Amino acid sequence: MSLDLDFAVRHSGRQASALTRRDVARVLLAVPSGQALVSLSDLRKELLAAGNPLSVVFWDSARAILSRIESGAATVGDVQRWLESSGTEPILLTRSYFVWPEESERGPIATEMYERMVAFLEEQVDAGEIDADALAAADQDARHAYEELQERWLTTPLPDGRVPNVVVSDEQDQELFAAWDEEEAFALSELRRVLDDLPEPPLPVHDLRSAAGRLRVTLTQQGYPGNILRACAGLEDGLLPERDEDLWLAVAAGIAAPISDLPDEEDAARFFDMEGELSHEDSILASLCAIHHADWLAVVITLARYGPGVLASPERIARFIADSEDIDVEPDDPEDLEATEMLFTAVTPLWAHLGIVDKAEVLTPLGWWGLPKALERAWSAE
DSSP: OOOSHHHHHHHHTSOGGGOOHHHHHHHHHTSOHHHHHHHHHHHHHHHHHTTOOOOHHHHHHHHHHHHHHHHTOOOHHHHHHHHHTTTTSOOSBOTTOOBOOOGGGOOHHHHHHHHHHHHHHHHHHHTTOSOHHHHHTTOHHHHHHHHHHHHHHHHSOOTTSOOHHHHHHHHHHHHHHHHHHHHHHHHHHHHHHHHTTSOOOOOOHHHHHHHHHHHHHHTTSSSTTHHHHHHHHTOTTOOOOSSHHHHHHHHHHHHHSOSOOOSSGGGGGGGGOSSSOOOHHHHHHHHHHHSOHHHHHHHHHHHHHHOTTOBOOHHHHHHHHHHOSSSOOOTTOHHHHHHHHHHHTTTHHHHHHHTSBOTTOBBOHHHHHHHHHHHHHHHHOO
């Protein structure tokens, strides 16, 4: 594959005379950096002959970034910022934390809005509102104006009333929820398949009554763990199920699939405070929400197979997940093991309060009976 003007035209879908800096930049990044460097002068001459010379500043910046890429000195961020300095490349991450999806992951709405943004920026370049040479020269004022221009476009309603950053984010949320639902449905089917081949654990009536009694007291108290357990089970209104079994299963299921996270919308800002630290309760809820379906599946299936008396400490749980034949994992990655162990340090103290494990973090008869039922309930909830 040779990098010449014909390739640039095919790659961009535009005539040579209409190629923008962004088009050429993307062409140069589409081939190995060494090849792009070798072809740079010839491509520049071909564009000059086609009446589209671009600018000396652009070509100098292209040679500089390609040389840094070839030597291994350029970061991904350096390359992205150079591409953005073309003057018509949407900023990947704005100052308001809006993020464009990767090209391969854009849905129809994100694709449409991205193309609209590029067209808008091209109009601004033609109108002289964007100084691409200043951007290529890393002028801070030009960069600031470029960022502000894109922020305004993203938050300004289109003629049809749609706000670009809102509709793109909504589409991403819908795709995320759909993928989550699909993953949850598969995990539920696997859980039921395995449980069908295992004996039904007996219900420890006395243990359930004692655990539910403790739970009813805890759920009326402020502070940890009451606030966490209420949020997990969605019991913030103070109304508790009358039957001990329903109450216990609701709370146990909530640990695996929290229904609520924070008490109110204002508190959500704490998660985006880069300078601050999460509270103890926020950290626990964040950990619970970060545990994957596959990890819950591996843990509960393993504990169901072993039965009462097996150690269920965070460290042991991480090993259960790594060694599981029910999910696809890389068992020998120390960082993954440590990360999984850290997540489950939020789980086992809550399990202990429900009587799922005892003070020594050993699975109890109540945990053996209730964990599979709680997980099935969590993933079956409408």
